[in-house]
Amino acid sequence: MTERYSRQELFAPIGKEGQKKIAAKHVLIIGAGALGTGNAEAFVRAGVGKITIIDRDYVEWSNLQRQQLYSEEDAKERLPKAIAAKQRLEQVNSDVSIEAIVGDATARELEVIIEESKPHLLIDATDNFETRMVINDISQKYRIPWIYGACVGSYGISYAIIPGKTPCLNCMLEAVPLGGLTCDTAGIISPAVQMVVAYQVTEALKILVEDWQSLRNKLVSFDLWKNQHTAIRVDKVKKADCPSCGDNPTYPYLSYDMQTKTAVLCGRDSVQIRPAVRQDRDLEELAELLAKQGIQVEKNPYLLSFMADGHRLVVFKDGRVLIHGTKDMIEAKTLYHRYLG
Amino acid sequence: MELIINGEMIQLPESVKNVSDLLTYFQLNNKIAIVEVNLNIINKQDYETTTLSNGDKVEIVHFVGGG
Known part of the structure; x- marks a missing residue:
């Protein structure tokens, strides 16, 4: 010591x-x-x-x-x-x-x-x-x-x-x-x-x-x-x-x-979307909901991820969502709203 | 014209006459940079009126966002 x-x-x-x-x-x-x-x-x-x-x-x-x-x-x-x-x-x-x-x-x-x-x-x-x-x-x-x-x-x-x-x-x-x-x-x-x-x-x-x-x-x-x-x-x-x-x-x-609430991530070909009001997401509930639609979900205690329309969406417990495979914020928002309300 | 840029002697074409031309030549015109000529920092609004002469010592630092 x-x-x-x-x-x-x-x-x-x-x-x-x-x-x-x-x-x-x-x-x-x-x-x-x-x-x-x-x-x-x-x-x-x-x-x-x-x-x-x-x-x-x-x-x-x-x-x-x-x-x-x-x-x-x-x-x-x-x-x-x-x-x-x-x-x-x-x-x-x-x-x-x-x-x-x-x-x-x-x-x-x-x-x-x-x-x-x-x-x-x-x-x-x-x-x-x-x-x-x-x-x-x-x-x-x-x-x-x-x-x-x-x-x-x-x-x-x-x-x-x-x-x-x-x-x-x-x-x-x-x-x-x-x-x-x-x-x-x-x-x-x-x-x-x-x-x-x-x-x-x-x-x-x-x-x-x-x-x-x-x-x-x-x-x-x-x-x-x-x-x-x-x-x-x-x-x-x-x-x-x-x-x-x-x-x-x-x-x-x-x-x-x-402050922007949508951001393209450096080097990731990804867009992050952050809800206007911070709200923790119930990942268990979301996982169930997605599973019911026949979507395969991977999950750990901090986030869950799934494939949708050729893009990987990653949902964090604090409500943020990463949408991979795009730099287009509009497309990202569309996917966000389509799968996560 | 020959300038000492960031410690290196560099030969520049006739077209480079002022600080603005120099940044364009190095394709730095759209980037935010701090430019020093003979130990004086040049204000951004003075880039076009600050002419360069043979042997001037120029330091250019440009800002980047990665990390």
């Missing part, structure tokens, strides 16, 4: 004092895909006091190439990623308290988590800008730092956003970007993921041990295949009239109108 963190304590900028601080901290990881699993394993091995990890998806075979906490068994069982991650993380370090949330990281859901459990740091491990803008507003509203990280192909980018200090994502983007490359169109190699994870976790450790002076303060990007590396000081991008971090913030991405 005393040996466990000895090498990290020997590293002077952390030391025994830093290790105590790390052990007293709570990190919320939003997303349990490639970046989420990489970050989570690093924090758990480093001895963070508590990790909360939220994800809406389940493990599939195409995840195993880069999502380091998952096994073939998880893919066979279609285990929710948050659950599979928790199981593996507990094997890695039983001292760390790990909370897994199978759900959509909406503004409302994240605000509830933050008000209840008061994390010290938010890690972006999402696959879309919409959720990142929500994280950005939440970070400003509750004054909690967050670390942006993203990757596609062999390219990656990261930046640590500290409320009251650095510009925020809204200052840099000005709007949610439309289009652009995704895992769907450009693929992804695991070293690009690992590099972003390394940047995120390093800045995170500085924040957790409160070594603010050592923060990089630069927007960093790289392309491992093209052998490029860039870092830009972006302090001047901070805008006094930014609606997220300016003098009179309105946190626009926390308002209900800004």
Whole structure:
């Protein structure tokens, strides 16, 4: 036990004092895909006091190439990623308290988590800008730092956003970007993921041990295949009239109108539909209903799945539905209404 | 024109005259990017009026959404 963190304590900028601080901290990881699993394993091995990890998806075979906490068994069982991650993380370090949330990281859901459990740091491990803008507003509203990280192909980018200090994502983007490359169109190699994870976790450790002076303060990007590396000081991008971090913030991405209830999932050829009002679904009842129509249903305690019109529909207990084999939201909604009312 | 882009000397065609042309040349015009020329960050509304000269040091970081 005393040996466990000895090498990290020997590293002077952390030391025994830093290790105590790390052990007293709570990190919320939003997303349990490639970046989420990489970050989570690093924090758990480093001895963070508590990790909360939220994800809406389940493990599939195409995840195993880069999502380091998952096994073939998880893919066979279609285990929710948050659950599979928790199981593996507990094997890695039983001292760390790990909370897994199978759900959509909406503004409302994240605000509830933050008000209840008061994390010290938010890690972006999402696959879309919409959720990142929500994280950005939440970070400003509750004054909690967050670390942006993203990757596609062999390219990656990261930046640590500290409320009251650095510009925020809204200052840099000005709007949610439309289009652009995704895992769907450009693929992804695991070293690009690992590099972003390394940047995120390093800045995170500085924040957790409160070594603010050592923060990089630069927007960093790289392309491992093209052998490029860039870092830009972006302090001047901070805008006094930014609606997220300016003098009179309105946190626009926390308002209900800004939230879509249908979303195409990155790299999955799938659409997620989320009911307007959150309502748990009775999976037993649904399974019976479908079985009566002669539909073959596969089920575990967290979700059920079945084939319909050449598409796989996966129904989660929290009411969300994934419709596979389409990127067309209208078609997805049609199938949703056809089979699930 | 030769520019040093992300640390690499790159030969560019005559058609590239300003930051907007440069982003188009790299097919980054539709993406959100932060562009720095000789250590100054260029505002998005100034991309077309910011002309580039031989030997300028340009850093381009573009945002992506995957993860």
